[in-house]
Amino acid sequence: MGYYKNEASSRALAASGIAKRTNYWGVIMQSTRLIVIRRFLFLLVCACSIAPVAGRADDIAQFRVARGSVYLERSGQRLPARVGTHLQATDTVVTGADGSAGIAFIDNSLLSVGPNSVLAIERYAFNSTTHEGAFESSLRKGTLSVVSGKIAKQSPDAMKVKTPSSILGVRGTEFLVRSND
């Protein structure tokens, strides 16, 4: 069955939909055409400065919630995951017995995992102009909550969640999965 194939991530498509991110820090404080609301600005800078700055075209998602023990496996390395940490296609999210994590993807898909979970992102591609793409993940163990986003809305077969014993085809929108290893 084709679904079981572990396809390599197709970053080209993901990248094509995302325009380049230029560093505008230098012009932030220049005079603006609109009224600057200083209070909001201050709060915003506070909020944004929590996260490490790592804007790259192959970033597909960010941690919005990270409680207890949460980390990422990327190319054989174990990296700590915090609120604001970016994810790339083919990253694996791992939580410990006291861990849980919530992730927002650039197509507005929202995934969150409970304790003792292993969630591998196997493929993520999103064209932000056409909304075509592919989103395949694998819940090796643990619990997962999914709110599907623009990829699943555009193409009913584009989003799949695998477990060790089944494949879920996602036509939307909110569902839960538990996988016992």
Add this chain to the structure above:
Amino acid sequence: MRRHCAALIAALVLGGCATPSQDLVVLLPDKEGKVGTVVIQGQKGNAVLNTAYAKARTTPDGGVQRGTATQSEVREVFGSALAAQPPRPISYTLYFESGNDEFTEQSKQEVKGLLAEMARRKAPDITVIGHTDLVGPDPSNDALSLQRAERVKSILAGMGIPADRILTAGRGRREPLIPTAEGVSEPRNRRVEINVR
């Protein structure tokens, strides 16, 4: 006694082996009460879930068993995962005064709301999405809508939102707010939408 222990251990080990991976899937209504569809393909059987709280369980023989989940079951099994859900993305729509780069008065209020929402969220990022009306072909509208999005990005960056937290997208004419006939110049379709995550 030792024999009993051995038997118990054997039973546990065999019991563990005889229970292969069993999955549970539960479909939830969304915030508006609408329900989507999830298809579960097991090794032998499959099930389509399309009603609120419909559940499917994979069975040891590779089949898929349907049922209905209770709210307490959902809370018990999925409470932590649900509690870790990120905040829902919020969408804002901005319009320009015709013929210049200024936002309309109403859109300036929207920008205030957008900044307040970003301040409320932890490490927010946004996508600025340009849209056009149904005048002209796809390629030129794609380019135009992306230009519009880039312009708004530089305005927002000028207001203090770090540029590396702003993605841009040109959706062209694919998502008109007001459905019109081909070639109709509709100002409400020439807009920029901002998703805050």
